[in-house]
Amino acid sequence: MTRGAEADWWNEAIASWFFNEAAAGQLVYLGVDDQELERVAIAAGRPTPNPREAFTAAMQEVSSLNDPFGYWWRRTKRWEQLPPPRPTPPFVCILALTALMADDATRSRWPGLYDPLAEALAASSVAVRAHYEDTVRRWWGALNHWLLDLDGQMGLPTAWAPTQGFRSVIGHAWSQVLVRRRDRTHFAEFFSTLGAPHGPDLALDFDRASEELFVRWRTWIRRGGSVSERLRHLVDDPAAASSEEGRLLGRILADELCHWDGTTSDPEHRPSLRLVVVANTFARRPLYFAAPVPAELAGKQVDFPLGAVLLGDEDDLTEVPLLVTSAALSSGVRLDCSGVSVTYAPRAVVPMARRGPDFWRSVEHLQPGEEAYALVARSELDGFGAMAPDATPSTAVMDVPQGWNLFKDAEVASEVVAGSAHLAGLVPRSSALPHLTGGLRLGSGRKYLAGGPPDVVVPEAEGITTEVVVDGQVVALVPAEGGRVRLATLGLLAGEHSVIAGCRRFNVTLEPFDWWQPPPKPAITRPVRGAAGQDAIVAGALVEGITRPPLVLVPVRPELFVLGKPGQCHRASPASAPWVRTAGLPLASFEPLDRHAYENGRPFPPYWVAWVGPTGPWKVMACGGEPELRPDDDRERLDAWARLVQSMIPAEVVGDDRERRWWASYSSFASSTAQPCRA
């Protein structure tokens, strides 16, 4: 075998294991340890009893005492001269070796890297120190660029080192081994408790995020979140936030949060069903488990021990055949059901928020204003009772598991919960990250009425003072206890404003409101009826081509009544019902009309309108069904009615020519178009 063949084999095997199409779009860590090496060897078709020994032997073969990295340096030179897209870099195996050494150092709490690396390469420690920065350190950067040049198709880069300090040279290797797959699973759980959006909506200010996320992660751990033993010391160390390791972990958290897709999966990347406890207080049936359906499991069948269940559409809450027992609540659920990971994370106090009139489900934490039930373990009753004085025992469901109690009105005030891990979920909050709230919002997005910008809410963050920066100016420093900054007091002018609060960045648009524009007049295509009632005049017409629905309103002028847009007018209010009667319109015409289509922004079908009033110009009464149609012989009556209406618009009162024109067009239409007929 030629010299270097073994090293090249390991290089290819490791690169294929970590950087492949399955990793496309995901953060990839070259986290090499003994177990990973074993998997690499097996995946590459050469299982070996001692993969570490084989790997280091292959590395030693191409290394030399005074030129430890020369072999890779020469091959890298040739590789760099290749045109992109370049093949697998030749230095992956030596980077993997440094990661392996960093992993050893992490386990032994020994901070050095050079000596173990020199020993692994059978090289001089002095030579390793002398050449490391120009070779290995540079190659970590080259690996990052290679992955980016491939548009993340083989994974996204994660290697990073601080710009100064002890790990500024060797930090890349640590960045690859500090957290492991299970840690990242825990991170996803942590992210899901933040209540923050994912994807581009997150708007994370990456440079500011590290420390804040580290502190919030640590708080989450202290309140019962999961953490591996590898990272436990960072939770216990009060100075960890400012340590190199703490900053590195914060950086990884920020990176992971930026790329988080909003889901949680188990460490083996199996699809996961995360159970919630559900209460139906109307049916008063016992508590049951259900699972929000993730996209990858929508419509799939999953076999549970008590029977199979067909999951619903994405995000549906599907009931699963598992009993809510005392043991399940106390110890959690962890099942493998036909390749699907089914889990329920135990909590001593389970907040349950209303999701329907009589339908409550367990949540990570309550939102502001939410009503709450709480399922409380007997061991927590004293603490719960003290913190939630308004809570009252509930018998709204049957057969609450032994050792557990159900309470309603279980919200607790935020100020009393500090330090109480189990009750944290009962503290209403929108997000555990800084966020915007309130303000006079105009529609969707971050558009607000000028003068009504939102408030910035900064949740508590242990030991961190959070800057709130508006348009580049620091406007507030929020202490660690958290707080709210009212932007309305800043006198912001209309226009776009940049708001940075801690780790998050928002663009807020303040829009001046100049004038109210009336909705466009509908086009009348077919008048169908005219009639003079006792006190009112009524006409109906088929209206098509509505570009904007009429508003839900009864106009100021009392002679005119608008009953609403299709789907919202299906119940004539008591105030308007007499007018329906006066108009001679059948009440049945106020049945729902494709409300669903309207609410989903789809074009809704033509609908009937009727105008009511002795003197007034336009206002629309929208009806869901067809009012009684008159045959052709009503034409004369209709024309007469239209003339009457037009003549009754008092010129001395109504100065709006558009309305007069509109009525004129109506009149001319009524007297000149084809015969009205049934649709």
Added chain:
Amino acid sequence: MDQLLEWCSAREQGSRSSFRDAHAWCTGDERPGAANRALAILETLGHVEVDWAQGGDWAVNPPVLALLRGAGGNALAVGARSPALKERLERRGSLRAVGQRDGPEAWYVSVSTIEELGELALSAGLGAAMDVAGAYSELLPSLDDVVTAGRREVGPGGVEISRFDRLTLRFEPFPWPRGRWPDGAYEHRGAGPTTYALRLEDDGCSVVDRRTAVHFELRRLRRETGDGQFRAFDWSTEGDTLLCDRRTPLPLLQLRTAVLATGLLPQARTLDAHPRLGTRRVEAFVGVHILAYEAIARSLDPPCP
């Protein structure tokens, strides 16, 4: 409230929850009923319309200058508002804004003639109307019309019911009847919105709004007892004032008829040995013309003085 009305105008329409959020932000008052009360006030003043029966979606009304009867040429601005509109009206005429404790400012514009009103409205992009209260009063539906329109074959369900009590003039808990329901007004509470139903002499049922139910029941009690004991409102020549028991507010259209006489919300008063209303807390609507009062009285059918 002025900022809230401006927001409603800019937003044009929205849900009750969006209004609740905006109200909480503007006022800092997050009590559950506070936003509903504010929305009801804006509705009473004619600025917005609310679809209470279907969950409380609201929409702002088109802006209108409404000439007030007997107000010396003062026209009331009702409906959507903006700061630009205020500037425009100030430039064009003499705008006078009167603050109210629980509501937005009442904007009055002085005009000398009806032609001037039309011109002003046209130039400011407003609609124009005359004697809104008078127009409303001509069109008030009678209690019978409303109740007839609300007739149902099957009454509402619910978990808890209350019946309008003749002593307290409030809905008090009532056991679910077995057999025939006693005549009266009932409140049904359940999972959805609270509904109000009238149980009628002919065993029929009509689902109406709370205020209509109350006044229909008051009318029934008046007829049953044969005197004006259950009279809820009256009119006083002193300031042309309509006095209405606070516990039994007027239905929306009657309320608007009274409020839009001046554009001002009613004031709370305590009557002491009033000849017809006795001693009680009332709301006083000033400036209600006798004809408007008669129309309200006709529609709700109290005994005439």
